[in-house]
Amino acid sequence: MEKCPSVKSILLLDSEGKRVAVKYYSDDWPTNAAKEAFEKDVFTKTQKTNARTEAEIAMFENNMVVYKFVQDLHFFVTGGEDENELILATVLQGFFDAVGLLLRGNVDKREALENLDLILLCLDEIVDGGIILETDATVIAGKVASHSIDAGAPLSEQTISQALATAREHLTRSLLK
């Protein structure tokens, strides 16, 4: 109980339960297979619930899971069974809102994958080795965004040029098919 509040994992899955980005901070899942089994479990047990307006919560096998869905993305934050539910919910909200800010409101799987670097940096700024670093979405997004600026280039331009680059890549790939 005297432990520091801790997060065991943060998961971002798509509407079929596939990984978009996941981060584990605990040894409870030593192998990738164990992780995937856990994700599947979490996904199927929460799939049918409506977690689009308010964050929802479930508990199974000593894991507390708080989650929220938007479009085809499912956000999860999990912790131990003794963890304060509201702390986990705060972390989830921070993650969820920060992603919303970083993706400029277009929060869906495609956008998330196209900006996977931002998502990964975002995860990195929220929790470090299970210890909560920051829960305020604007601060988190601010830290991530400040990194993605090319020296001097404003954020808007950056994303447009990035979008162009990926589009170009996609085009070449389809030409090669």
Add this chain to the structure above:
Amino acid sequence: MAQPLVKKDDDHDDEAEYSPFLGIEKGAVLQEARVFNDPQLDPRRCSQVITKLLYLLNQGETFTKIEATEVFFAVTKLFQSRDLGLRRMVYLMIKELSPSSDEVIIVTSSLMKDMNSKTDMYRANAIRVLCRITDGTLLTQIERYLKQAIVDKNPVVASAALVSGIHLLQSNPEIVKRWSNEVQEAMQSRAALVQFHALALLHQIRQNDRLAVSKLVTSLTRGTVRSPLAQCLLIRYTCQVIRESAGNTQTGERPFYDYLESCLRHKAEMVIFEAARAITELNGVTSRELTPAITVLQLFLSSSKPVLRFAAVRTLNKVAMMHPMAVTNCNIDMESLISDQNRSIATLAITTLLKTGNESSVDRLMKQITNFMSDIADEFKIVVVEAIRSLCLKFPLKYRSLMNFLSNILREEGGFEYKKAIVDSIVILIRDIPDAKESGLLHLCEFIEDCEFTYLSTQILHFLGIEGPKTSDPSKYIRYIYNRVHLENATVRASAVSTLAKFGAMVDSLKPRIFVLLRRCLFDSDDEVRDRATLYLNTLGADGAMDETNEDASEFLFGSLDVPLVNLETSLKNYESSDEPFDISSVPREVKVQPLAEKKAPSKKPAGLGAPPSGPTATVDAYEKLLSSIPEFSSFGNLFKSSAPVELTEAETEYAVNVVKHIFDQHVVFQYNCTNTIPEQLLENVTVLVDSSEAEEFAEVASKPLQSLPYDSPGQTFVAFEKPQGVPAVGKFSNILKFIVKEVDTSTGEAEDDGVEDEYRLEDLEVVAADYMQKVGVSNFRNAWENMNPDSERVDEYGLGPRENLSEAVNAVINLLGMQPCEGTEVVPSNSRSHTCLLSGVFIGNVRVLVRLSFGIDGEKEVAMKLAVRSDDESVSDAIHEIVASG
């Protein structure tokens, strides 16, 4: 390898499935990573490649050692670029690769440069990366920078250093402990999260120093902690201090309670909840202390946020276990949660209601639950079933409606685990509530008419065979059982045949009819079924040959196997190829591994059908078997009672010994369970020398030494005493463990030939009056009480002196008498001034005893008790009073 040209055979629209990583492949990405080596770095392109690598790792792809090393070296080249975004990705990549120590050296200087950079982001992240990958030797080099960073004016940098400190404390405590001053300074930071991280680190540095923690808490609870997270942390530390100081508070106010209570008015919900939960978990919390916490939790119950509702209902559910009365105020809010969208919340609400409900609300509650059960998952249903079972045991009078509920849900759809939970519950109710037996058995009969689970069918048939013949009209079960012989698979048919035979053995009037049925089974298509039918026809004497076989037959049918299964298995394996017929008496009866030690841990799940008499009875069975297998003790008659093991040594001594007291009519047997905890020793000829000079009525008659006691495999030695028949003789015994020690070579496991005699002093052991009392409950205390002869009643009043609270006094008397509390009366609602407790038991000589205790407590905490006893034997009523008077 995947072929890039083959299109994925997805039935999804290609456009919808578009992903920037479609068709990504490790080999190709590793090729791409060569751009890191370009003399002219393209930051964007490099970032993209790193993202791809991270994507692969994130999807569970692994790099071989060589691949990882190559990528790592390539990535280190990117420190040349001044691009911020790229640098950030480099940090991430290094953390993901977790390089080995010789690789770490390559990046150390680059990272140290970044640690001293003017850019805050570089500093913060470089600290986190370096601390993540570094080992102790490097740490001393960077310690100076870390100390600086802790007090950095940029909160991100300070937090990064503090959090890294928390991680490093695990591996390099002596270094991190030197940072106390800086951490303390960081505590004063205006940035909320810096304060949180500093507090966490400071506490961990001092966690072994109680006084320091206590000082920390004292000063902080008075001051202002800004961050809600830090506040939560402080609440946890405060609770620790409260717990540890629990022993030395004499009076009244609990230290720091005011602080916890003030946190209930904090503006952040997480702090309010943390404080409320902390209060409910305080040791021996009083209802006055609980009230404010319950009040805020009650408010949360009607919140629009599911997480808040869940947190509140989960906490209240826990409170309801210990203090059901405190939660009843929330019942109305709780009832509205039964229809909550979130089924976890609904289930918790239901089970809480079941715990707090009183006898009158049961029926109404059951109606609500019926609707609810249809739309929740099996796992939740099981929780509800278990809650209903305990409710039924609490209110045995309500068994009818609860049993009906269980039988209704038994008929509905459900998986194995769920059905098993229901069947187990019904079985437990049948066992504990005699009135419920007949209806319960019929429900089970109906269930096996249409049961898809072989396991459950056979278990129920077995149970029917034991309980069915003892009912008022056994014949009505025969139809159900015989139907199984027609309609089921071979396994179930075979067990139905066994069940029929049990009815035949127990109920003479049914015998002829059973024979008819068994003869029909002789034509079954399955060997086992035919064999069993033939066997039972013979043992029950269907050929009219022997009449006196009755006893043998029932012994054969009902007696349990008196050899440990493990031993039987080994013997059978040894036997396999021999020509002699197998002789079961050749199987060693002595239990090799002490099976009773594990029993101490309360089994989470009540034993189901497999072992109908669960808990203490099962233990007694095991003891009985063990004792009757020892020839010296076989003449002692039936075992009356076995006590729980009493430890005779401190924990973690060389030899661990506990004792179980077995009470017989004329004898007492002490079973010493010994464990040798020294790998280098083998003990032989282990005995316990018992001095009974302080127990006049006892005379030693036999002892059974333990031949050999190797390391870590428990063994037992016994000492038996004779005592006057039927008298609850008491006394004190001192014990000395005697043995021969032999040195063991731990590498070969061989013991030396010569041993040395040695002895070891054990703690004293007492036989007390409670040892002569069996805990036997009654389902309806009032009826049982009124049926006892009122002339046997003895009433007297006692003063119990000052006590902490009523609950303590009640428990003391229950333990003194060793009787079974009935109808949940052992639970004293907190802060009540008076309480009535009902006890029941069987005293040695099979004398039924009922006790009614009325307690009262006054302002000075003086407890008075009125004790009324009724029993089958007036002298026993007097004896009970003597026990209390002398206790």
